[in-house]
Amino acid sequence: MSRQSIEKLDLLLLILETIDLNGIQSLYALSNRLNLNDVLPNKVTIWKLRNNNPLRKSYVNNNIKVDEFDALIKITVEMSRYLYPYIREILQSKENLEKNSVIWNDFNNRLIDLIKERFNLDSMRVKKLLNQTENDEMIIKSLLTLSLCISNKGYQKLKNFLFDF
Amino acid sequence: MQNKLSFHQSSVSLEIIGLPDYSNNENKDQISIISQWKLTIIDKPLIEGKIEHLVPIMNAFYIYSNLLVKNEIPLYESKLIDIKADNLHIHNIVLKSSKPNVKPLILKIGNSLLSDTINCFDQLNESSKVRIKKTDLTNNTPKKLRFGLNNKVKFFNFIMPPFIAICSIVLFSSSFIYFYSPVEDKEKNELIN
Numbered sequence: 001m002s003r004q005s006i007e008k009l010d011l012l013l014l015i016l017e018t019i020d021l022n023g024i025q026s027l028y029a030l031s032n033r034l035n036l037n038d039v040l041p042n043k044v045t046i047w048k049l050r051n052n053n054p055l056r057k058s059y060v061n062n063n064i065k066v067d068e069f070d071a072l073i074k075i076t077v078e079m080s081r082y083l084y085p086y087i088r089e090i091l092q093s094k095e096n097l098e099k100n101s102v103i104w105n106d107f108n109n110r111l112i113d114l115i116k117e118r119f120n121l122d123s124m125r126v127k128k129l130l131n132q133t134e135n136d137e138m139i140i141k142s143l144l145t146l147s148l149c150i151s152n153k154g155y156q157k158l159k160n161f162l163f164d165f
Numbered sequence: 166m167q168n169k170l171s172f173h174q175s176s177v178s179l180e181i182i183g184l185p186d187y188s189n190n191e192n193k194d195q196i197s198i199i200s201q202w203k204l205t206i207i208d209k210p211l212i213e214g215k216i217e218h219l220v221p222i223m224n225a226f227y228i229y230s231n232l233l234v235k236n237e238i239p240l241y242e243s244k245l246i247d248i249k250a251d252n253l254h255i256h257n258i259v260l261k262s263s264k265p266n267v268k269p270l271i272l273k274i275g276n277s278l279l280s281d282t283i284n285c286f287d288q289l290n291e292s293s294k295v296r297i298k299k300t301d302l303t304n305n306t307p308k309k310l311r312f313g314l315n316n317k318v319k320f321f322n323f324i325m326p327p328f329i330a331i332c333s334i335v336l337f338s339s340s341f342i343y344f345y346s347p348v349e350d351k352e353k354n355e356l357i358n
Binding site: 089091094096140143145150152164 | 233234235255275276277279280290291
């Protein structure tokens with residue numbers, strides 16, 4: 001797995017967690033529903049796998065396996081499907097900030113809080129994520145990526161996006 | 166009597182009208198011969214046309230969204246449709262009529278409507294009740310991926326013959342280790358001397 005693809009996937013999961021306040025529990029519940037218990041038996045495993053993201057404070061290179069990465073993609077797609085109305089609402093709020101700035105600002109502030117809590121703040125890439133002028137594009141593209149992967153072929157689509165094919 | 170199927174996603178709905186292909190023994194609720202389609206986006210003019218317009222429009226949306234998400238220049242241009250980004254949130258769609266003296270239809274949609282539209286197209290692609298000729302619909306896999314896979318196959322074909330040749334030389338020459346013993350040879354030489 002490339003460093004960039006793990007970074008991107010963890011960021012997408014972080015965005016889903018920003019929308020769903022009980023995100024970690026939801027991710028685990030979805031892994032059960034998708035019969036991924038063999039690969040993701042508990043919440044700690046999900047957390048450990050996500051720690052392969054070099055941007056994290058608790059970064060550990062565990063050489064994430066293909067089936068583990070695939071399982072994370074599957075739960076990301078499934079969660080996007082459930083959260084699509086919210087993802088859409090956030091995208092829409094940014095289109096017309098005069099009317100709906102509250103939704104976008106709430107989302108953005110919570111995402112920044114989560115990044116500050118979990119990511120290595122000394123990293124230049126994380127500093128870029130926290131930069132208000134630069135992070136808008138990253139957030140919108142990530143939300144758009146999630147919103148485009150809710151179909152039955154969403155898993156393959158997201159995989160293509162992550163590997164930048 | 167024509168069949169009608171609708172696909173909905175939030176503010177967008179796609180209606181497909183057509184007939185089953187009875188020559189292929191299809192069910193009466195199937196649509197294989199599409200006569201008309203309508204794309205309704207809330208607060209925007211209705212978009213409709215024939216099958217030969219639907220497939221290029223779907224492809225345009227897919228290609229454009231891929232460019233958008235992958236940080237490439239978001240611009241798609243063709244005889245039928247142009248899509249370009251006005252900014253990070255607004256996409257400008259120009260639908261050109263095939264009839265002369267008809268002005269192009271210009272739509273501006275946001276990211277939310279763009280994703281709704283593409284999700285409607287996904288539903289249509291995945292529907293078992295509508296059959297679109299696969300030859301008309303280009304693969305959604307981006308060109309870069311297809312190119313990448315071709316390159317991998319070419320590389321594999323290029324590297325395999327010399328690799329097999331080297332392996333066979335190594336295997337063949339390793340068998341001689343058992344036939345030639347330098348110690349015995351040395352002893353023989355000593356006896357001769």
